[in-house]
Amino acid sequence: MAQGPKDQGGVGTADPDDDSPNMIVYRKIEDIIYRIQDDKTGGVPIRTVKSFLSKIPSVVTGADIVQWLMKNLIIEDPAEAIHLGSLVAAQGYLFPISDHVLTLKDDGTFYRFQAPYFWPSNCWEPENTDYAIYLCKRTMQNKARLELADYEAENLARLQRAFARKWEFIFMQAEAQVKVDRKKDKTERKILDSQERAFWDVHRPVPGCVNTTEMDIRKCRRMKNPQKVKKSVYGVTEDSQAQSPVHMPVQPQRKTTKEDVQKQITFLNTQLDRHCMKMSKVAESLMTYTEQFLDFDPFLTMPDPSNPWISDDTTFWELEASKEPGQQRVKRWGFSLDETLMDPVGRDQFLKFVESEFSSENLRFWLAVQDLKRRPLQAVSARVQEIWQEFLAPGAPSAINLDSHSYERTSQNMKDPGRYSFEDAQEHIYKLMKSDSYARFLRSSTYQELLLAKKKLENEQGRRTSLEKFTRSVGKSLTGKRLTGLMQSS
Amino acid sequence: MCDQTFLAISFGPCDKCVKTKPLMNIYIKTDQFNYCSLCVEMMANEGLRDNETLSSLKNESETLKCKLEEERAKLHDVELHQVADRVDALGQFVMKTRRTLKGHGNKVLCMDWCKDKRRLVSSSQDGKVIVWDAFTTNKEHAVTMPCTWVMACAYAPSGCAIACGGLDNKCSVYPLTFDKNENMAAKKKSVAMHTNYLSACSFTNSDMQILTASGDGTCALWDVESGQLLQSFHGHAADVLCLDLAPSETGNTFVSGGCDKKAMVWDLRSGQCIQSFETHDSDINSVRYYPSGDAFASASDDATCRLYDLRADREVAIYSKESIIFGASSVDFSLSGRLLFTGYNDYTINVWDVLKGTRVSILFGHENRVSTLRVSPDGTAFCSGSWDHTLRV
Numbered sequence: 001m002a003q004g005p006k007d008q009g010g011v012g013t014a015d016p017d018d019d020s021p022n023m024i025v026y027r028k029i030e031d032i033i034y035r036i037q038d039d040k041t042g043g044v045p046i047r048t049v050k051s052f053l054s055k056i057p058s059v060v061t062g063a064d065i066v067q068w069l070m071k072n073l074i075i076e077d078p079a080e081a082i083h084l085g086s087l088v089a090a091q092g093y094l095f096p097i098s099d100h101v102l103t104l105k106d107d108g109t110f111y112r113f114q115a116p117y118f119w120p121s122n123c124w125e126p127e128n129t130d131y132a133i134y135l136c137k138r139t140m141q142n143k144a145r146l147e148l149a150d151y152e153a154e155n156l157a158r159l160q161r162a163f164a165r166k167w168e169f170i171f172m173q174a175e176a177q178v179k180v181d182r183k184k185d186k187t188e189r190k191i192l193d194s195q196e197r198a199f200w201d202v203h204r205p206v207p208g209c210v211n212t213t214e215m216d217i218r219k220c221r222r223m224k225n226p227q228k229v230k231k232s233v234y235g236v237t238e239d240s241q242a243q244s245p246v247h248m249p250v251q252p253q254r255k256t257t258k259e260d261v262q263k264q265i266t267f268l269n270t271q272l273d274r275h276c277m278k279m280s281k282v283a284e285s286l287m288t289y290t291e292q293f294l295d296f297d298p299f300l301t302m303p304d305p306s307n308p309w310i311s312d313d314t315t316f317w318e319l320e321a322s323k324e325p326g327q328q329r330v331k332r333w334g335f336s337l338d339e340t341l342m343d344p345v346g347r348d349q350f351l352k353f354v355e356s357e358f359s360s361e362n363l364r365f366w367l368a369v370q371d372l373k374r375r376p377l378q379a380v381s382a383r384v385q386e387i388w389q390e391f392l393a394p395g396a397p398s399a400i401n402l403d404s405h406s407y408e409r410t411s412q413n414m415k416d417p418g419r420y421s422f423e424d425a426q427e428h429i430y431k432l433m434k435s436d437s438y439a440r441f442l443r444s445s446t447y448q449e450l451l452l453a454k455k456k457l458e459n460e461q462g463r464r465t466s467l468e469k470f471t472r473s474v475g476k477s478l479t480g481k482r483l484t485g486l487m488q489s490s
Numbered sequence: 491m492c493d494q495t496f497l498a499i500s501f502g503p504c505d506k507c508v509k510t511k512p513l514m515n516i517y518i519k520t521d522q523f524n525y526c527s528l529c530v531e532m533m534a535n536e537g538l539r540d541n542e543t544l545s546s547l548k549n550e551s552e553t554l555k556c557k558l559e560e561e562r563a564k565l566h567d568v569e570l571h572q573v574a575d576r577v578d579a580l581g582q583f584v585m586k587t588r589r590t591l592k593g594h595g596n597k598v599l600c601m602d603w604c605k606d607k608r609r610l611v612s613s614s615q616d617g618k619v620i621v622w623d624a625f626t627t628n629k630e631h632a633v634t635m636p637c638t639w640v641m642a643c644a645y646a647p648s649g650c651a652i653a654c655g656g657l658d659n660k661c662s663v664y665p666l667t668f669d670k671n672e673n674m675a676a677k678k679k680s681v682a683m684h685t686n687y688l689s690a691c692s693f694t695n696s697d698m699q700i701l702t703a704s705g706d707g708t709c710a711l712w713d714v715e716s717g718q719l720l721q722s723f724h725g726h727a728a729d730v731l732c733l734d735l736a737p738s739e740t741g742n743t744f745v746s747g748g749c750d751k752k753a754m755v756w757d758l759r760s761g762q763c764i765q766s767f768e769t770h771d772s773d774i775n776s777v778r779y780y781p782s783g784d785a786f787a788s789a790s791d792d793a794t795c796r797l798y799d800l801r802a803d804r805e806v807a808i809y810s811k812e813s814i815i816f817g818a819s820s821v822d823f824s825l826s827g828r829l830l831f832t833g834y835n836d837y838t839i840n841v842w843d844v845l846k847g848t849r850v851s852i853l854f855g856h857e858n859r860v861s862t863l864r865v866s867p868d869g870t871a872f873c874s875g876s877w878d879h880t881l882r883v
Contacts, residue, residue: 019771021772021791024772024792024817025791025793025815025816025817025835028815029815074812075813077852079854080813080852081813083836083838083854084815087836087837210857210858217687218687218689218705218731219749258543258547261547262547265550265554267763268551268554268555269554271558271765271766271803272554272557272558272561274803276561276801276802276803277799277801277802278565279565279566279568279569279570279802279806280567280568280573282570282785282799283574283806284573285782286780286784286785286827286845287573287574287577287845289780289784290577290826290827290828291577292826293826293827294826294828296826296869297824297825297829298869299824299829299869300580300824300826300828300829303870308625308870309588309589309625309871310588314625317607317608341739342738342739370695373695373696374695374696374697374698374699375696376698376716377713377720378715378716419720420759
């Protein structure tokens with residue numbers, strides 16, 4: 001019947017081989033717990049505090065813990081340290097000695113560290129019978145500090161009803177526990193009692209508190225050792241199912257076969273042949289992209305007229321939805337052909353332009369193929385034929401200009417028509433449009449007019465937004481042009 | 491071989507080469523065969539060769555991996571944050587919760603925005619899937635799924651349907667109707683069938699195709715109308731937890747992350763894995779493409795988020811802090827790609843400067859794990875869903 005930190009054995013620490021997500025967190029917390037209690041390396045002072053007629057053993061103040069966390073985990077904001085400490089408490093690694101609610105406060109409130117026996121990394125899943133024994137035990141002992149809280153009294157009543165037949169057994173167990181406890185040293189008893197209470201605060205939390213033992217069901221399957229799960233705090237085994245319903249049997253790991261390894265080798269060889277970019281180029285590219293879209297990012301640049309979520313005004317969205325494209329939007333089309341095509345208004349403008357040049361067949365082909373890919377499976381074959389007839393067949397009404405190689409490939413694909421029959425052709429046409437029609441579109445009078453139309457308005461806005469930007473960050477080193485341009489104009 | 495003497499049990503046609511010879515009685519696995527001495531020798535040698543090849547293949551694979559690392563490392567001439575020193579630091583951010591959506595009876599597991607930038611769909615452990623107008627916080631539709639733990643939900647690009655699934659191993663599509671008399675559940679369409687839970691789903695550019703990821707280790711592309719499987723993607727060694735489609739109009743790829751710590755990039759057309767990244771120490775809970783489509787970020791239970799670039803074919807940044815010890819559950823970029831929003835199991839949301847690698851802000855507010863996070867289509871806000879039953883915008 002003996003339990004408690006005395007018979008720890010190797011039970012305290014998390015299994016180093018178990019790398020399930022929960023264990024990873026427990027190991028990190030336990031690392032913190034070891035460090036924080038270690039005198040030699042600047043841990044917190046754990047003392048016995050004198051209070052009225054009695055002594056309070058082995059406590060540390062909340063403020064000390066917060067200080068330690070801030071110093072040793074490089075946290076600048078005390079609020080963050082308090083939050084982290086509260087989480088460590090909620091998981092069950094430390095607790096306030098006079099409260100059931102497991103949070104950390106940055107003041108003189110006293111806290112105690114949990115015994116390794118009770119650590120969550122031991123995979124505890126205590127049964128209700130144990131909880132019943134525990135509550136029963138508490139009512140038997142005449143100590144003010146062991147009185148049941150309201151919710152605990154309710155729980156006990158409920159359990160009494162549920163375990164009506166077993167109650168004699170539970171009562172006996174509780175009595176036995178009390179006898180064993182009486183033999184222990186008074187100070188030790190105080191500590192043990194508080195630790196036991198904290199354990200139950202984690203597994204049977206105060207109503208309204210977060211139950212930190214809840215698990216993400218997707219990760220449950222991989223618990224390696226159902227045997228490792230501890231169910232009984234007091235050495236009482238439950239008659240009913242030995243396996244927790246949450247632990248499903250582990251799927252046997254598929255052994256890697258020769259084919260698997262051969263596939264890996266082929267894959268690795270392909271990777272070796274791949275042409276990769278240098279980091280410096282990649283970094284430049286990411287930075288340029290971010291810089292380019294800085295003005296369009298509502299988190300970095302206040303949208304015009306306002307962010308609907310902040311001002312409760314939906315004008316911003318209404319403007320976007322209207323057929324009149326704003327200057328910012330038109331500017332965005334100039335970034336790449338992709339941007340133009342993604343924006344429905346941009347697409348329309350581009351289409352109008354190429355129609356005016358009598359070269360719309362390329363864009364229409366591209367749009368048709370995009371549409372094809374979005375059709376339901378049944379409609380695919382028919383549509384493929386239609387596209388072929390319209391754009392590619394000899395004597396087609398909207399014949400597109402394909403190189404012979406792509407044409408060959410596409411005609412081959414027509415024998416087994418599918419969603420991706422025109423991939424080659426589409427890529428080729430896209431490149432053509434990009435270098436040819438798109439470039440001309442950007443130079444065209446229609447586009448330039450759209451861009452310039454709002455230019456006057458932009459200058460006024462420019463002054464306003466530049467002031468806003470000043471309060472956040474001064475100057476733009478990458479493209480100083482814009483800011484200096486504005487400064488020159490104003 | 492001819493001068494080998496052995497105890498011949500019988501004389502007759504060999505089971506393998508059919509020649510009439512003295513035969514030996516041998517056992518292969520649990521079956522008994524009568525082979526002539528020549529065939530026995532050959533069998534024994536073949537067995538040896540098989541074993542050799544498996545381990546030699548494994549060695550070859552390892553050598554290739556090392557070589558690949560070396561080659562990639564040669565191109566790693568500078569760190570991203572070093573180059574980003576040139577860029578201005580971001581100022582202080584004041585980000586507040588602008589809307590709180592209450593109504594779910596249990597943990598919120600997943601959410602997705604509608605293209606109209608204000609509606610969103612969310613799913614929860616109690617089996618309910620709710621469509622909200624987040625701007626007014628009104629609930630517009632609600633469906634009760636027959637299973638609990640609805641882990642995935644998605645909004646169709648047209649805004650006329652939603653898809654969801656979870657422990658039922660299926661992905662179902664519900665057309666959204668404004669007719670009060672119509673029961674949404676009646677028009678339900680079962681599209682995807684997996685052999686394990688559905689962990690993520692997403693419509694491609696159209697309402698007609700859905701991409702799903704499942705606990706059975708595969709991803710699959712389905713035709714919504716017929717429910718037919720168009721393409722399946724095999725390669726993960728464990729549950730696939732998340733996926734994201736490439737953002738461009740011409741994109742044909744998607745990235746997936748799983749419990750095998752790998753993030754893999756796939757070609758939608760062929761079903762082949764194009765690239766693979768394995769630097770996380772634990773499950774990858776969420777992946778999201780950088781807005782340009784050239785890179786993607788991943789959030790993992792090892793409490794870090796990492797940025798991988800597809801052109802450099804390697805990890806280019808890690809976002810972590812000593813004080814962050816709980817796993818990251820979800821990640822998304824702001825519109826320009828400068829900010830990375832990540833939700834953690836420690837109830838907080840951290841905002842990172844993607845280029846510099848520093849944390850810009852930490853947001854408190856949720857009272858339990860943040861399970862899902864998405865930036866709205868126009869980047870004006872982001873929504874986080876949590877185990878505390880609420881969603882915040």
